Amino acid sequence: MIILALDALDNNYVQKFNCKNLIQKEHGQTTLKGFNQERTIVLWASFLTGKNMEKEIPIKTQWEFKLHPEQTFLKFFQKYKVIDLPAFSYKQQNHEKERKLLKGYFEDKVTVEEYESLIWKNHEENKKEFFKNLGKFPLLIGYFNLADAIGHLSFGLTEKMATVYEELDKIAEEAKPSEDLILIISDHGMKAVGRYGDHSRNGFYSSNIQLGLNLPEITSFYKIIERIAKNEFS
Amino acid sequence: MENYLQELEKKSIALIREAKAQFKNLAVLWSMGKDSTATLWLCKKAFFGKIPFPVIHIDTSYQFPEMYQFRDKIAKEWGFNLLLAKNEDALKNDMSPKKGRLECCTKLKTEALKNLIKERKFDALILAIRRDEHGIRAKERYYSPRDENFRWDYKDQPAELWDLYVKPSEDFSHMRVHPILHWTELDVWQYVKQENLPVNSLYFAKNGKRYRSLGCMPCTVPVPSTASTIDEIIQEIKTSKTPERAGRAQDKEKAYMMQKLRSLGYM
Numbered sequence: 367m368i369i370l371a372l373d374a375l376d377n378n379y380v381q382k383f384n385c386k387n388l389i390q391k392e393h394g395q396t397t398l399k400g401f402n403q404e405r406t407i408v409l410w411a412s413f414l415t416g417k418n419m420e421k422e423i424p425i426k427t428q429w430e431f432k433l434h435p436e437q438t439f440l441k442f443f444q445k446y447k448v449i450d451l452p453a454f455s456y457k458q459q460n461h462e463k464e465r466k467l468l469k470g471y472f473e474d475k476v477t478v479e480e481y482e483s484l485i486w487k488n489h490e491e492n493k494k495e496f497f498k499n500l501g502k503f504p505l506l507i508g509y510f511n512l513a514d515a516i517g518h519l520s521f522g523l524t525e526k527m528a529t530v531y532e533e534l535d536k537i538a539e540e541a542k543p544s545e546d547l548i549l550i551i552s553d554h555g556m557k558a559v560g561r562y563g564d565h566s567r568n569g570f571y572s573s574n575i576q577l578g579l580n581l582p583e584i585t586s587f588y589k590i591i592e593r594i595a596k597n598e599f600s
Numbered sequence: 601m602e603n604y605l606q607e608l609e610k611k612s613i614a615l616i617r618e619a620k621a622q623f624k625n626l627a628v629l630w631s632m633g634k635d636s637t638a639t640l641w642l643c644k645k646a647f648f649g650k651i652p653f654p655v656i657h658i659d660t661s662y663q664f665p666e667m668y669q670f671r672d673k674i675a676k677e678w679g680f681n682l683l684l685a686k687n688e689d690a691l692k693n694d695m696s697p698k699k700g701r702l703e704c705c706t707k708l709k710t711e712a713l714k715n716l717i718k719e720r721k722f723d724a725l726i727l728a729i730r731r732d733e734h735g736i737r738a739k740e741r742y743y744s745p746r747d748e749n750f751r752w753d754y755k756d757q758p759a760e761l762w763d764l765y766v767k768p769s770e771d772f773s774h775m776r777v778h779p780i781l782h783w784t785e786l787d788v789w790q791y792v793k794q795e796n797l798p799v800n801s802l803y804f805a806k807n808g809k810r811y812r813s814l815g816c817m818p819c820t821v822p823v824p825s826t827a828s829t830i831d832e833i834i835q836e837i838k839t840s841k842t843p844e845r846a847g848r849a850q851d852k853e854k855a856y857m858m859q860k861l862r863s864l865g866y867m
Protein backbone atom coordinates (compact mmCIF):
# COMPACT_ATOMS: atom_id res chain seq x y z
CA MET A 367 0.00 0.00 0.00
CA ILE A 368 1.19 3.49 -0.82
CA ILE A 369 -0.02 6.60 0.96
CA LEU A 370 0.79 9.98 -0.52
CA ALA A 371 0.32 12.47 2.31
CA LEU A 372 0.10 15.82 0.55
CA ASP A 373 -0.06 18.78 2.87
CA ALA A 374 -2.69 21.40 1.98
CA LEU A 375 -3.77 19.76 -1.28
CA ASP A 376 -7.11 21.42 -1.93
CA ASN A 377 -10.01 19.50 -3.42
CA ASN A 378 -11.19 22.48 -5.51
CA TYR A 379 -7.72 23.10 -6.93
CA VAL A 380 -7.08 19.44 -7.80
CA GLN A 381 -10.19 19.74 -9.99
CA LYS A 382 -9.31 23.24 -11.22
CA PHE A 383 -5.83 22.21 -12.39
CA ASN A 384 -7.22 18.94 -13.77
CA CYS A 385 -4.69 16.73 -11.95
CA LYS A 386 -5.50 13.47 -13.74
CA ASN A 387 -3.28 11.29 -11.57
CA LEU A 388 -4.24 12.72 -8.21
CA ILE A 389 -7.88 12.18 -9.14
CA GLN A 390 -8.28 8.40 -8.90
CA LYS A 391 -11.17 5.93 -9.10
CA GLU A 392 -12.70 7.33 -5.93
CA HIS A 393 -11.99 10.92 -4.97
CA GLY A 394 -13.50 13.85 -3.16
CA GLN A 395 -13.41 16.28 -0.29
CA THR A 396 -12.69 15.45 3.32
CA THR A 397 -14.37 17.15 6.24
CA LEU A 398 -12.73 18.63 9.32
CA LYS A 399 -15.87 18.44 11.42
CA GLY A 400 -14.90 18.47 15.08
CA PHE A 401 -11.60 20.32 14.54
CA ASN A 402 -11.39 23.95 15.64
CA GLN A 403 -8.25 24.76 13.65
CA GLU A 404 -6.57 23.29 10.58
CA ARG A 405 -3.28 22.46 12.33
CA THR A 406 -0.95 20.26 10.30
CA ILE A 407 0.52 18.20 13.15
CA VAL A 408 -2.87 17.67 14.79
CA LEU A 409 -4.47 16.52 11.55
CA TRP A 410 -1.74 14.06 10.60
CA ALA A 411 -1.65 12.71 14.17
CA SER A 412 -5.43 12.24 13.94
CA PHE A 413 -5.02 10.47 10.58
CA LEU A 414 -2.48 8.09 12.11
CA THR A 415 -4.44 7.34 15.29
CA GLY A 416 -8.03 7.53 14.05
CA LYS A 417 -8.81 9.95 16.89
CA ASN A 418 -9.18 13.72 17.08
CA MET A 419 -5.84 14.73 18.64
CA GLU A 420 -6.53 18.47 18.89
CA LYS A 421 -6.70 18.58 22.69
CA GLU A 422 -3.68 16.34 23.17
CA ILE A 423 -1.24 18.43 21.12
CA PRO A 424 -0.47 21.85 22.61
CA ILE A 425 0.35 24.45 20.01
CA LYS A 426 3.60 25.55 21.68
CA THR A 427 5.27 22.15 21.47
CA GLN A 428 3.39 20.76 18.50
CA TRP A 429 6.33 20.39 16.13
CA GLU A 430 8.12 18.08 18.58
CA PHE A 431 5.06 15.89 19.05
CA LYS A 432 5.77 12.30 18.07
CA LEU A 433 3.58 9.21 18.17
CA HIS A 434 4.73 5.67 18.99
CA PRO A 435 3.93 3.15 16.20
CA GLU A 436 1.68 1.27 18.64
CA GLN A 437 -0.58 4.32 18.86
CA THR A 438 -1.06 4.33 15.09
CA PHE A 439 -2.30 2.10 12.25
CA LEU A 440 1.36 1.27 11.56
CA LYS A 441 1.03 -1.47 14.19
CA PHE A 442 -1.02 -3.45 11.67
CA PHE A 443 1.95 -3.70 9.30
CA GLN A 444 5.01 -5.88 9.81
CA LYS A 445 7.20 -3.55 7.81
CA TYR A 446 6.69 0.00 6.74
CA LYS A 447 8.55 3.11 5.66
CA VAL A 448 7.22 6.53 6.64
CA ILE A 449 8.98 9.49 5.05
CA ASP A 450 8.80 12.81 6.87
CA LEU A 451 5.22 12.45 8.15
CA PRO A 452 4.33 15.05 10.81
CA ALA A 453 3.75 13.57 14.27
CA PHE A 454 5.76 10.48 13.35
CA SER A 455 8.93 10.79 11.27
CA TYR A 456 8.90 14.54 10.72
CA LYS A 457 12.28 15.89 9.65
CA GLN A 458 12.60 18.45 12.42
CA GLN A 459 15.72 20.18 11.13
CA ASN A 460 14.45 20.64 7.58
CA HIS A 461 11.12 22.05 8.65
CA GLU A 462 12.58 24.22 11.37
CA LYS A 463 14.73 25.88 8.71
CA GLU A 464 11.66 26.36 6.51
CA ARG A 465 9.74 28.03 9.34
CA LYS A 466 12.74 30.22 10.12
CA LEU A 467 12.84 31.49 6.53
CA LEU A 468 9.06 31.96 6.54
CA LYS A 469 9.38 34.14 9.62
CA GLY A 470 12.28 35.95 7.94
CA TYR A 471 10.08 36.74 4.96
CA PHE A 472 7.50 38.43 7.18
CA GLU A 473 10.29 40.40 8.84
CA ASP A 474 11.54 41.51 5.40
CA LYS A 475 14.85 39.67 5.89
CA VAL A 476 14.28 36.85 3.39
CA THR A 477 13.00 36.90 -0.18
CA VAL A 478 10.29 34.61 -1.54
CA GLU A 479 12.92 33.09 -3.84
CA GLU A 480 15.25 32.18 -0.96
CA TYR A 481 12.38 30.60 0.94
CA GLU A 482 11.10 28.67 -2.07
CA SER A 483 14.54 27.42 -2.99
CA LEU A 484 14.77 25.66 0.41
CA ILE A 485 11.24 24.25 0.07
CA TRP A 486 12.03 22.75 -3.35
CA LYS A 487 15.35 21.37 -2.05
CA ASN A 488 13.61 19.58 0.84
CA HIS A 489 10.89 18.41 -1.53
CA GLU A 490 13.45 16.86 -3.87
CA GLU A 491 15.06 15.08 -0.91
CA ASN A 492 11.73 13.48 0.09
CA LYS A 493 10.94 12.63 -3.53
CA LYS A 494 14.25 10.85 -3.97
CA GLU A 495 13.74 8.88 -0.77
CA PHE A 496 10.19 8.00 -1.75
CA PHE A 497 11.05 6.58 -5.17
CA LYS A 498 14.06 4.74 -3.77
CA ASN A 499 11.75 2.86 -1.42
CA LEU A 500 8.88 2.30 -3.83
CA GLY A 501 7.90 -1.38 -3.95
CA LYS A 502 10.14 -2.34 -1.03
CA PHE A 503 7.63 -2.15 1.84
CA PRO A 504 4.08 -3.38 2.40
CA LEU A 505 3.31 0.20 3.44
CA LEU A 506 5.11 3.24 2.13
CA ILE A 507 4.04 6.72 3.23
CA GLY A 508 5.53 9.74 1.49
CA TYR A 509 4.82 13.18 2.88
CA PHE A 510 5.18 16.25 0.66
CA ASN A 511 4.52 19.75 1.98
CA LEU A 512 5.11 21.62 -1.31
CA ALA A 513 1.50 22.84 -1.73
CA ASP A 514 1.40 24.11 1.85
CA ALA A 515 4.84 25.71 2.02
CA ILE A 516 4.73 27.37 -1.40
CA GLY A 517 1.03 28.13 -1.01
CA HIS A 518 1.39 30.19 2.16
CA LEU A 519 3.32 32.85 0.29
CA SER A 520 1.94 32.36 -3.22
CA PHE A 521 -1.45 30.66 -3.28
CA GLY A 522 -2.98 33.70 -5.00
CA LEU A 523 -0.50 33.33 -7.88
CA THR A 524 -2.31 30.79 -10.04
CA GLU A 525 0.54 30.02 -12.43
CA LYS A 526 2.93 29.22 -9.61
CA MET A 527 0.40 26.98 -7.88
CA ALA A 528 -0.36 25.22 -11.17
CA THR A 529 3.34 24.23 -11.29
CA VAL A 530 3.16 22.91 -7.73
CA TYR A 531 0.03 20.84 -8.43
CA GLU A 532 1.61 19.57 -11.66
CA GLU A 533 4.65 18.39 -9.70
CA LEU A 534 2.48 16.54 -7.16
CA ASP A 535 0.42 15.05 -9.99
CA LYS A 536 3.65 13.74 -11.58
CA ILE A 537 4.62 12.03 -8.30
CA ALA A 538 1.22 10.32 -8.27
CA GLU A 539 1.70 9.30 -11.91
CA GLU A 540 5.14 7.80 -11.26
CA ALA A 541 3.93 5.95 -8.15
CA LYS A 542 1.06 4.27 -10.02
CA PRO A 543 2.85 1.55 -12.04
CA SER A 544 3.66 -0.21 -8.77
CA GLU A 545 0.09 -1.64 -8.97
CA ASP A 546 -0.27 -1.17 -5.25
CA LEU A 547 -3.25 0.27 -3.50
CA ILE A 548 -2.70 4.01 -3.55
CA LEU A 549 -4.34 6.37 -1.09
CA ILE A 550 -3.77 10.08 -1.61
CA ILE A 551 -4.79 12.33 1.23
CA SER A 552 -4.32 15.87 2.45
CA ASP A 553 -4.72 17.26 5.92
CA HIS A 554 -6.57 20.42 4.85
CA GLY A 555 -7.01 22.62 1.80
CA MET A 556 -5.97 26.17 1.06
CA LYS A 557 -7.62 29.43 0.07
CA ALA A 558 -6.12 32.60 -1.38
CA VAL A 559 -5.68 35.74 0.70
CA GLY A 560 -4.47 38.21 -1.89
CA ARG A 561 -1.20 36.67 -3.09
CA TYR A 562 -0.94 34.57 0.08
CA GLY A 563 -2.61 31.34 1.15
CA ASP A 564 -4.49 30.41 4.29
CA HIS A 565 -5.58 26.93 5.40
CA SER A 566 -9.07 25.99 4.26
CA ARG A 567 -11.27 23.03 5.18
CA ASN A 568 -11.41 21.68 1.61
CA GLY A 569 -9.11 18.72 2.09
CA PHE A 570 -8.77 16.05 -0.61
CA TYR A 571 -8.62 12.27 -0.77
CA SER A 572 -8.50 9.71 -3.55
CA SER A 573 -8.01 6.00 -3.90
CA ASN A 574 -7.44 3.67 -6.83
CA ILE A 575 -10.03 1.26 -5.42
CA GLN A 576 -13.63 1.99 -4.49
CA LEU A 577 -13.83 2.75 -0.77
CA GLY A 578 -17.43 3.91 -0.77
CA LEU A 579 -16.73 7.03 1.28
CA ASN A 580 -18.73 10.23 1.25
CA LEU A 581 -17.12 13.34 2.74
CA PRO A 582 -14.89 11.28 5.05
CA GLU A 583 -13.24 12.67 8.14
CA ILE A 584 -9.45 12.43 8.33
CA THR A 585 -9.92 9.95 11.20
CA SER A 586 -12.10 7.66 9.03
CA PHE A 587 -9.10 6.23 7.19
CA TYR A 588 -7.68 4.44 10.23
CA LYS A 589 -10.28 1.64 10.09
CA ILE A 590 -9.94 1.33 6.32
CA ILE A 591 -6.16 1.00 6.52
CA GLU A 592 -6.54 -1.54 9.33
CA ARG A 593 -8.86 -3.64 7.14
CA ILE A 594 -6.47 -3.37 4.21
CA ALA A 595 -3.55 -4.48 6.41
CA LYS A 596 -5.59 -7.46 7.60
CA ASN A 597 -6.61 -8.29 4.01
CA GLU A 598 -10.26 -7.74 4.88
CA PHE A 599 -10.88 -5.29 2.10
CA SER A 600 -12.30 -6.57 -1.14
CA MET B 601 -17.14 59.18 -23.47
CA GLU B 602 -19.72 61.53 -21.97
CA ASN B 603 -22.47 58.98 -22.65
CA TYR B 604 -20.44 56.25 -21.05
CA LEU B 605 -19.87 58.30 -17.88
CA GLN B 606 -23.52 59.31 -17.89
CA GLU B 607 -24.52 55.65 -17.90
CA LEU B 608 -22.20 54.91 -14.96
CA GLU B 609 -23.53 57.92 -13.08
CA LYS B 610 -27.16 57.04 -13.81
CA LYS B 611 -26.78 53.57 -12.35
CA SER B 612 -24.92 54.85 -9.26
CA ILE B 613 -27.52 57.52 -8.55
CA ALA B 614 -30.30 54.94 -8.91
CA LEU B 615 -28.50 52.71 -6.37
CA ILE B 616 -28.08 55.59 -3.90
CA ARG B 617 -31.76 56.59 -4.19
CA GLU B 618 -32.81 52.96 -3.84
CA ALA B 619 -30.73 52.64 -0.65
CA LYS B 620 -32.25 55.81 0.80
CA ALA B 621 -35.72 54.44 0.11
CA GLN B 622 -35.00 50.97 1.52
CA PHE B 623 -33.12 51.73 4.70
CA LYS B 624 -34.26 53.76 7.70
CA ASN B 625 -30.85 54.88 8.88
CA LEU B 626 -28.33 55.29 6.10
CA ALA B 627 -24.84 56.89 6.11
CA VAL B 628 -22.00 57.22 3.63
CA LEU B 629 -18.32 56.56 4.41
CA TRP B 630 -15.83 59.16 3.23
CA SER B 631 -12.07 58.60 3.28
CA MET B 632 -11.30 61.86 1.41
CA GLY B 633 -9.90 59.85 -1.49
CA LYS B 634 -11.02 60.26 -5.09
CA ASP B 635 -13.52 57.36 -5.03
CA SER B 636 -15.37 58.36 -1.90
CA THR B 637 -15.33 62.04 -2.87
CA ALA B 638 -16.85 61.11 -6.25
CA THR B 639 -19.42 59.03 -4.33
CA LEU B 640 -20.28 62.01 -2.12
CA TRP B 641 -20.77 64.04 -5.27
CA LEU B 642 -23.12 61.36 -6.62
CA CYS B 643 -25.05 61.49 -3.32
CA LYS B 644 -25.32 65.27 -3.72
CA LYS B 645 -26.57 64.89 -7.28
CA ALA B 646 -29.02 62.12 -6.30
CA PHE B 647 -30.74 64.44 -3.83
CA PHE B 648 -30.44 67.71 -5.74
CA GLY B 649 -27.47 69.23 -3.97
CA LYS B 650 -28.03 68.21 -0.35
CA ILE B 651 -26.81 64.92 1.10
CA PRO B 652 -29.74 63.78 3.29
CA PHE B 653 -27.80 61.41 5.55
CA PRO B 654 -24.60 61.63 7.65
CA VAL B 655 -21.13 61.40 6.14
CA ILE B 656 -18.73 59.29 8.24
CA HIS B 657 -14.97 59.73 8.37
CA ILE B 658 -13.10 56.94 10.19
CA ASP B 659 -10.49 59.07 11.86
CA THR B 660 -7.45 57.00 12.84
CA SER B 661 -5.49 60.20 13.61
CA TYR B 662 -2.68 58.77 11.45
CA GLN B 663 -3.92 60.13 8.13
CA PHE B 664 -2.00 62.75 6.15
CA PRO B 665 -2.40 66.42 7.25
CA GLU B 666 -3.48 67.18 3.66
CA MET B 667 -6.38 64.77 4.12
CA TYR B 668 -7.63 66.51 7.26
CA GLN B 669 -7.36 69.92 5.53
CA PHE B 670 -9.26 68.55 2.55
CA ARG B 671 -11.94 67.06 4.84
CA ASP B 672 -12.60 70.31 6.68
CA LYS B 673 -12.65 72.37 3.48
CA ILE B 674 -15.10 70.12 1.61
CA ALA B 675 -17.33 69.55 4.64
CA LYS B 676 -17.71 73.31 4.97
CA GLU B 677 -18.24 73.98 1.26
CA TRP B 678 -20.68 71.11 0.64
CA GLY B 679 -22.45 71.51 3.97
CA PHE B 680 -23.13 67.93 5.05
CA ASN B 681 -23.45 66.34 8.47
CA LEU B 682 -19.94 64.99 9.17
CA LEU B 683 -19.57 62.30 11.83
CA LEU B 684 -16.21 61.08 13.09
CA ALA B 685 -15.66 57.42 13.96
CA LYS B 686 -12.71 57.51 16.31
CA ASN B 687 -11.56 54.93 18.84
CA GLU B 688 -10.37 57.30 21.57
CA ASP B 689 -9.74 54.48 24.06
CA ALA B 690 -7.33 52.71 21.70
CA LEU B 691 -5.56 56.00 20.93
CA LYS B 692 -5.21 56.73 24.66
CA ASN B 693 -3.52 53.32 24.94
CA ASP B 694 -1.01 54.38 22.27
CA MET B 695 -2.38 52.19 19.51
CA SER B 696 -0.28 52.67 16.40
CA PRO B 697 1.02 50.62 13.44
CA LYS B 698 4.09 49.91 15.57
CA LYS B 699 1.93 47.54 17.62
CA GLY B 700 1.11 45.56 14.47
CA ARG B 701 -0.62 46.84 11.39
CA LEU B 702 -3.51 44.44 11.51
CA GLU B 703 -4.20 45.12 15.17
CA CYS B 704 -3.96 48.86 14.53
CA CYS B 705 -6.43 48.66 11.62
CA THR B 706 -8.80 46.52 13.68
CA LYS B 707 -8.78 48.91 16.62
CA LEU B 708 -8.71 52.26 14.84
CA LYS B 709 -10.83 51.46 11.81
CA THR B 710 -13.03 48.40 12.36
CA GLU B 711 -13.82 48.95 16.04
CA ALA B 712 -14.23 52.69 15.63
CA LEU B 713 -16.82 52.12 12.91
CA LYS B 714 -18.50 49.28 14.84
CA ASN B 715 -18.96 51.57 17.84
CA LEU B 716 -20.44 54.36 15.73
CA ILE B 717 -22.82 51.98 13.93
CA LYS B 718 -24.00 50.66 17.28
CA GLU B 719 -24.34 54.12 18.79
CA ARG B 720 -26.23 55.65 15.84
CA LYS B 721 -28.06 52.43 14.88
CA PHE B 722 -27.13 52.63 11.20
CA ASP B 723 -28.74 49.86 9.16
CA ALA B 724 -26.89 50.60 5.91
CA LEU B 725 -23.63 52.22 4.81
CA ILE B 726 -22.65 53.47 1.39
CA LEU B 727 -19.06 52.62 0.48
CA ALA B 728 -16.98 53.65 -2.51
CA ILE B 729 -15.39 50.33 -3.39
CA ARG B 730 -14.82 49.20 -6.97
CA ARG B 731 -14.57 45.69 -8.39
CA ASP B 732 -11.33 46.44 -10.23
CA GLU B 733 -9.45 47.46 -7.06
CA HIS B 734 -8.68 43.98 -5.81
CA GLY B 735 -9.45 40.32 -6.53
CA ILE B 736 -11.63 39.90 -3.46
CA ARG B 737 -13.63 43.05 -4.26
CA ALA B 738 -14.47 41.56 -7.66
CA LYS B 739 -16.74 39.17 -5.79
CA GLU B 740 -18.74 41.97 -4.17
CA ARG B 741 -22.35 42.79 -4.97
CA TYR B 742 -24.05 46.18 -4.92
CA TYR B 743 -25.89 45.17 -1.75
CA SER B 744 -23.62 43.28 0.63
CA PRO B 745 -25.02 42.14 4.00
CA ARG B 746 -22.62 42.11 6.99
CA ASP B 747 -22.95 40.52 10.39
CA GLU B 748 -22.12 42.30 13.63
CA ASN B 749 -18.43 41.40 13.23
CA PHE B 750 -18.44 42.88 9.70
CA ARG B 751 -18.08 39.38 8.26
CA TRP B 752 -19.12 38.88 4.69
CA ASP B 753 -19.84 35.52 3.07
CA TYR B 754 -19.24 35.96 -0.64
CA LYS B 755 -20.76 32.56 -1.30
CA ASP B 756 -24.03 33.58 0.32
CA GLN B 757 -25.11 36.89 -1.14
CA PRO B 758 -28.47 38.09 -2.39
CA ALA B 759 -29.04 37.59 -6.11
CA GLU B 760 -29.03 40.83 -8.11
CA LEU B 761 -30.89 39.97 -11.27
CA TRP B 762 -32.24 42.53 -13.70
CA ASP B 763 -30.88 45.37 -11.56
CA LEU B 764 -33.20 44.54 -8.68
CA TYR B 765 -31.52 45.08 -5.32
CA VAL B 766 -33.55 43.36 -2.66
CA LYS B 767 -32.84 43.43 1.06
CA PRO B 768 -32.25 39.82 2.18
CA SER B 769 -34.84 38.62 4.64
CA GLU B 770 -32.26 36.96 6.94
CA ASP B 771 -30.80 38.70 9.93
CA PHE B 772 -27.92 40.99 9.21
CA SER B 773 -26.29 43.70 11.26
CA HIS B 774 -26.05 46.25 8.48
CA MET B 775 -26.02 46.40 4.71
CA ARG B 776 -23.12 47.72 2.66
CA VAL B 777 -24.23 49.51 -0.49
CA HIS B 778 -21.65 49.94 -3.25
CA PRO B 779 -22.86 52.46 -5.83
CA ILE B 780 -19.60 52.70 -7.80
CA LEU B 781 -18.79 48.98 -7.78
CA HIS B 782 -18.95 48.88 -11.60
CA TRP B 783 -16.55 51.82 -12.11
CA THR B 784 -12.83 51.52 -12.82
CA GLU B 785 -10.01 53.70 -11.55
CA LEU B 786 -9.89 55.34 -14.97
CA ASP B 787 -13.66 55.99 -14.93
CA VAL B 788 -13.31 57.77 -11.59
CA TRP B 789 -10.55 60.06 -12.84
CA GLN B 790 -12.46 60.81 -16.04
CA TYR B 791 -15.52 61.62 -13.94
CA VAL B 792 -13.43 63.83 -11.65
CA LYS B 793 -12.32 65.72 -14.74
CA GLN B 794 -15.79 65.93 -16.28
CA GLU B 795 -17.43 67.14 -13.06
CA ASN B 796 -14.48 69.29 -12.05
CA LEU B 797 -14.41 67.66 -8.62
CA PRO B 798 -11.94 68.69 -5.92
CA VAL B 799 -9.14 66.18 -5.32
CA ASN B 800 -6.50 65.86 -2.67
CA SER B 801 -3.12 67.34 -3.61
CA LEU B 802 -1.42 64.07 -2.56
CA TYR B 803 -2.58 62.49 -5.81
CA PHE B 804 -0.33 64.79 -7.85
CA ALA B 805 3.34 63.95 -8.40
CA LYS B 806 6.05 65.72 -6.41
CA ASN B 807 9.71 64.81 -6.85
CA GLY B 808 8.86 61.89 -9.15
CA LYS B 809 6.31 60.27 -6.82
CA ARG B 810 2.60 60.48 -6.11
CA TYR B 811 0.02 58.69 -3.98
CA ARG B 812 -2.28 56.59 -6.08
CA SER B 813 -4.38 55.41 -3.15
CA LEU B 814 -4.71 57.24 0.17
CA GLY B 815 -4.64 55.72 3.64
CA CYS B 816 -2.81 56.17 6.93
CA MET B 817 0.56 57.86 6.72
CA PRO B 818 2.74 55.08 8.21
CA CYS B 819 1.13 52.40 6.04
CA THR B 820 0.91 54.14 2.66
CA VAL B 821 3.77 54.68 0.25
CA PRO B 822 3.83 56.75 -2.94
CA VAL B 823 4.38 55.19 -6.36
CA PRO B 824 6.88 56.49 -8.95
CA SER B 825 5.06 58.97 -11.21
CA THR B 826 5.45 62.26 -13.02
CA ALA B 827 1.69 62.89 -13.37
CA SER B 828 0.99 66.29 -11.89
CA THR B 829 -2.38 67.08 -13.49
CA ILE B 830 -5.64 65.13 -13.86
CA ASP B 831 -5.01 64.73 -17.60
CA GLU B 832 -1.56 63.30 -16.91
CA ILE B 833 -3.00 60.93 -14.29
CA ILE B 834 -5.60 59.70 -16.81
CA GLN B 835 -2.84 59.15 -19.35
CA GLU B 836 -0.69 57.33 -16.79
CA ILE B 837 -3.50 54.96 -15.72
CA LYS B 838 -4.19 54.08 -19.36
CA THR B 839 -0.66 52.70 -19.71
CA SER B 840 0.24 51.65 -16.14
CA LYS B 841 0.82 48.02 -15.23
CA THR B 842 1.20 48.75 -11.51
CA PRO B 843 -1.80 47.81 -9.37
CA GLU B 844 -3.64 50.78 -7.89
CA ARG B 845 -3.18 49.60 -4.31
CA ALA B 846 0.46 48.59 -4.78
CA GLY B 847 1.44 50.93 -1.98
CA ARG B 848 -1.14 49.60 0.47
CA ALA B 849 -3.00 46.34 0.04
CA GLN B 850 -0.18 43.89 0.45
CA ASP B 851 0.77 45.21 3.85
CA LYS B 852 -2.65 44.39 5.18
CA GLU B 853 -2.69 40.92 3.66
CA LYS B 854 0.84 40.29 4.81
CA ALA B 855 -0.09 41.32 8.35
CA TYR B 856 -3.15 39.06 8.23
CA MET B 857 -1.10 36.10 7.03
CA MET B 858 1.57 36.68 9.65
CA GLN B 859 -1.08 36.68 12.38
CA LYS B 860 -2.75 33.58 10.93
CA LEU B 861 0.50 31.64 10.63
CA ARG B 862 1.33 32.56 14.19
CA SER B 863 -2.02 31.24 15.38
CA LEU B 864 -1.28 27.96 13.57
CA GLY B 865 2.08 27.75 15.29
CA TYR B 866 4.29 28.35 12.25
CA MET B 867 6.08 31.30 13.82
